[in-house]
Amino acid sequence: MNTPGTQAHHLDGVRILDLFAGPGGLDVAAHFLGFKSIGIEWDQNACETRYAAGLPTIHADVSVMREKRFHEIPTSVDVLAGGPPCQSFSVAGNGVGRRALDTVEEFIHRLVEGEDEAKIDEELHALGDPRTALVLEPLRWLLKAIETEGRDPYKTIVLEQVPAVLPLWEVYARLLRGGEGRLRGVKYEAECWELKTEEFGVPQTRTRAVLVARRPGDGAIKPLEPTHLPFDLHRGKRNAVQTDMLPTESEIPEREQWLSMAEALDAASRLKDSSVDVSRLRTRGDLTFFVVSNYGSGGDPKNRGRRLSSEPAFTVTGKVSRNKVYTDDAAYKADRYDRFTIPEAGVLQTFPHNFPWSGNDQAQQVGNAVPPRLGMHVLGRALRGDAPSDEELAAAGTWPSVPRTTTEELRLLGCGDQSQCSPESHKVTRPLRKPAP
Known part of the structure; x- marks a missing residue:
């Protein structure tokens, strides 16, 4: 396994390119599986966390990197991974992406068929939420690799998003299997699934849509095998008839009980x-x-x-620091509450207890990340064909120490001298919000 703090040449042996890398959920997973990655991330705060963690990073806009700086990506990269921002598709967002699924599917086909990308971009931006277009970026990076002389198609592709995006991943999968149009006969074995994080040892309930594709030769891609039992989100709200209809534990293949908040936090506190x-x-x-969640349930914001x-935690979002933690009912009645600290929220996401969260908006960084433990299962299946070992999962509780010199070197790699990045690198090609009137 490569230890981030001891790498003299930070890009040597890099195999995984992580688009929209955030603070490093997939990169942390890759590290503990023994693979080296580089991430592209435009948010300076997330980049500071990555530098402190020793994770190779390019601080830039993903689209600009593809259009203007594609040559800077190491030729050793043969795995494309990414989780495009999900707000427009998320239940917690405004739903523009969900309403536009059919339209986005049409754009996917148009890209592969070779229509003018400038016209496609113009129409995408008219959808209402410019982040919706980002779900097309992995496809564009694949097409760029196929169409660039001296580059090989990625051997493996791993994508994740909120469940609402599963239909789009299924479109991706069909096109990757077919290899038509701009894919130039490059075909993949491709499968998609909806995965529940608590079934893979993550102490929170969170559902993700995942696509895994790889070039033929390694056999069919087998589904991931859950290691833990599912958590019943509707416990206590079912009548007897409904309860009788649920499968019993004896009817589910042998698995461990889901991991609770108390178990995860207690174990981390003892390290x-x-x-x-x-x-x-x-x-x-x-x-x-x-x-007590910051969000309402059942359509009632007060509920x-x-x-x-x-029990497992609620889905850890960027608002995790607003959840109220009570020790007992007396504290609840008196409204004496606590909050999860950033390291605690990170542990609920399965980051190491000592992961060096840095910069501002740390709660948002935690909530935006892919749970590394889920990432280990997905990358293990995609790259090795098996699940992470017990030893690898145990090691993932603690992050190796990273010398300050490594952080400074990575900041130079990602941002240039004294963090002065090229202005073009941070040209956000899609405005994040409408300007004030």
């Missing part, structure tokens, strides 16, 4: 030099608490959901 201290949440020695410490 050497742990950044997690949950003593404030202990009552008579037991780690018992409950969390805040509640999770016990013996």
Whole structure:
């Protein structure tokens, strides 16, 4: 395994290109599986976290990198990965992407068929939320590699998004299997799934749409095998008839119980030099608490959901720091609450307890990331054909120390001298919000 802090040549042996890399969920997963990655990320705060963690990074806009700086991507890269921003497709977003799924599917076909990309971009921007167009970027990067002399098609592609995007991943999969148009006969084995994070040992309920594609030769892509039981989101709200219709644990292939918040946080707090201290949440020695969500449920913003410490967390979002944590009902009645710290929120996402969160908007960084443990299962299946070992998963609880010199070198690599990036690198080709009137 390569230790980030000891790499003299940061781009040597890089295999994975992580588009929209964020603070490094997929990169952390790759590291613990023994693969080296480089990420493209335009948010300076997420880049600072990546530099501190020793993760090779290019601080730039993904579209600009593809259009103007594609030659800077190491030729050793043979895996394309990414999770395009999901707000326009997410249930928590304004839903523009969900309403535009059919339109975006049409754009996917038009790209492969070779229509003028400038016209496609113009029409995409008219959809209402410019981030919707970002779901096309992985396809554009693949086409760029195929059409660039001296480059080979990526051997493996791994994409993830919110469940609403699964129909688009299925379109991707069909096109990748066919190899028509601008794909120039380049074909892939491709499969997509909807995965529940708690079924892979992540102590939160979160569902992701995942696509895995790889060039023929390694056999069919087998589905990921869950390691843990699913969590019933509707517990306590079912009548007897509904409950009888659910499969019993004996009817589900042998798996471990889902991991609870208390188990994950307690285990992290016991690691050497742990950044997690949950003593404030202990009552008579037991780690018992409950969390009241920042979001309403059942369509009622005042109806805040509640999770016990013996259950998985709610989906960790960028608003995780707004969730209220109570030690007991007395504290709830008196409105005496606590908040999860950034290291604790990171652990609920399965980042190492000592991951060096840096920069501003750290809660947003945590919430935007792919859970590394889920990433280990997906990348393990895509790149090796198997699940991460118990030893690899155990090692993933602690991040290796990264010397300050490595952080400074990576900042120079990603941002240029004294963090002065080329202005063109940060030309955001799609405005994030409408300007004020």
